[in-house]
Amino acid sequence: MRDLVRNKFVRGAYALAVLALTVNALRLLSPRLKGQEAGQIRSVPYSVVLQLTTHKASGESSPVVAYVTQAVRSDGSFALRIQDIPHGQLQRILNFADGKKVTVNDTGNATTTTFGTPGTAVNWQRDPSSNCLRSLAGQPMASYAEILDGEEMVSGYRAVKVRAPSQGATWWFAPDYGCAEVKSVFSFPDGQSTEKELVSLVPGEPSPDLYAVPANYREMSYSANALLSEPPGKSVNPSCARKLAQMDASYFAHRSR
Numbered sequence: 001m002r003d004l005v006r007n008k009f010v011r012g013a014y015a016l017a018v019l020a021l022t023v024n025a026l027r028l029l030s031p032r033l034k035g036q037e038a039g040q041i042r043s044v045p046y047s048v049v050l051q052l053t054t055h056k057a058s059g060e061s062s063p064v065v066a067y068v069t070q071a072v073r074s075d076g077s078f079a080l081r082i083q084d085i086p087h088g089q090l091q092r093i094l095n096f097a098d099g100k101k102v103t104v105n106d107t108g109n110a111t112t113t114t115f116g117t118p119g120t121a122v123n124w125q126r127d128p129s130s131n132c133l134r135s136l137a138g139q140p141m142a143s144y145a146e147i148l149d150g151e152e153m154v155s156g157y158r159a160v161k162v163r164a165p166s167q168g169a170t171w172w173f174a175p176d177y178g179c180a181e182v183k184s185v186f187s188f189p190d191g192q193s194t195e196k197e198l199v200s201l202v203p204g205e206p207s208p209d210l211y212a213v214p215a216n217y218r219e220m221s222y223s224a225n226a227l228l229s230e231p232p233g234k235s236v237n238p239s240c241a242r243k244l245a246q247m248d249a250s251y252f253a254h255r256s257r
Contacts, residue, residue: 044178057191
C-alpha cells in the first residue's frame with residue numbers, strides 16, 4: 001500500500017512538473033510580443049541543467065521527476081530539453097535566431113515546425129543589465145508583473161531573485177551568465193509546489209546536439225505531437241485541448257515561410 005501511495009504521488013508530481021514546464025514553454029512559443037529587428041544580438045552563450053522535484057503541502061518531496069536543460073547560443077538561438085524520468089521520454093523546444101521554431105519529440109521521432117520573424121530572439125531573452133527583469137529588446141518579459149526581490153548566492157553563483165506574485169512563481173537568475181536560470185519555485189493554490197535546482201552551469205557555446213533536428217523525424221501538428229507522449233486511449237482535459245487547438249491553428253498558419 002505504501003508503494004502504491006508513493007507511485008500515485010510520483011505520477012501527481014510529474015503532472016505538476018509538466019504543468020509548470022508547459023507554462024514556460026508556451027511563453028517561448030507565444031507570439032505575445034511583436035517582432036523587433038535585432039540589429040545585433042547581445043546574447044551570452046551558456047548551458048544550464050536543472051533537476052525538477054515537487055513538494056506536497058505536507059512537506060513530502062518527490063524523487064527527481066525531470067532534468068531540464070536550457071541553452072543559449074551567441075546568435076540568440078535558445079534550446080529547452082526536458083528529460084522525463086518516470087516515463088523515459090525526451091522532448092526539446094528550439095527557438096532559432098532566424099525565426100524557426102521546432103518542437104522535437106525525441107521519443108516519438110516527431111517534430112512540429114513553424115516560422116516566425118527573424119531577429120526576434122531579443123524579445124524572449126533576459127537582459128543582465130536590467131537585473132534580468134526586461135528582455136534584450138527592453139520590454140517586460142511577461143504580461144504579468146515581475147518584481148526584483150534582492151540578490152542571493154545560489155550554488156556559488158550571484159543570482160537576482162525575481163518574483164511573479166500573481167503566478168506563484170519565483171526565479172533566481174545569474175546575471176553574470178546571461179541571466180541563466182539557477183533555481184525556480186512554482187507554488188500552486190493547493191499548497192503543492194515544483195522546484196528546479198541547479199545541477200550544472202557551463203558558460204560558452206552549447207553542444208550542437210541540443211539544436212540538431214534529425215531529418216527522418218515525422219512532421220506533425222502540436223496536438224498530434226503531444227498525443228505521442230500519452231498512453232493510447234487517454235483523453236486530454238478540456239483546458240489542454242483548447243490550448244492545443246489554438247497552437248494547431250498557429251501551426252497551420254505559420255508552418256511555411
